[in-house]
Amino acid sequence: MPAHKVGDLIARTGELRALTLQARRLTEVQQVLLEAVPFPLARAIRVKNFRAGTLFVLAANAAVAAKLKQLAPTLLCHVQKRVMEVTGIKVEVQVAEQKKACRDKPVRDLSLAAVSAFDGLAGTLKESPLKAALNRMVQRRKNVK
Secondary structure, eight states, X not given: OOOOOHHXXXXXXXXXXHXXXXXXXXXXXXXXXXXXXXXXXXXXXXXXXXXXXXXXXEESSHHHHHHHHHHHHHHHHHHHHHOTTOOEEEEEEOXXXXXXXXXXXXXXXXXXXXXXXXXXXXXXXXXXXXXXXXHHHHHHHHHHO
């Protein structure tokens, strides 16, 4: 059985042919748009769809969307030179899911002498938030070891 490229197989399938053509068209329009957008904005936008003459562009945040709306007339002229069917640009905000910076906290171990010194310090203090905090810290350290 000869090896076939996945793209060729998809293009031959009748139901997926229209989807393939639309995906290629969106990729082409994306490239044209990126040529006109200032470099700092290029990483924060992408083409969502192109329907009924309107180009739908997604911005990564509200600041990028505001700047794109300011640049819309210029972008429209640039895109129209290469993609005649575009009659308008609509900008939408779609915030990407934030990846939490889940760094492992470095283990900050206290020696037994240090824990003992903090315990002694807490014993010399009057009742206060500092004394309560020292007592909690000493208790946690004693439970860990």
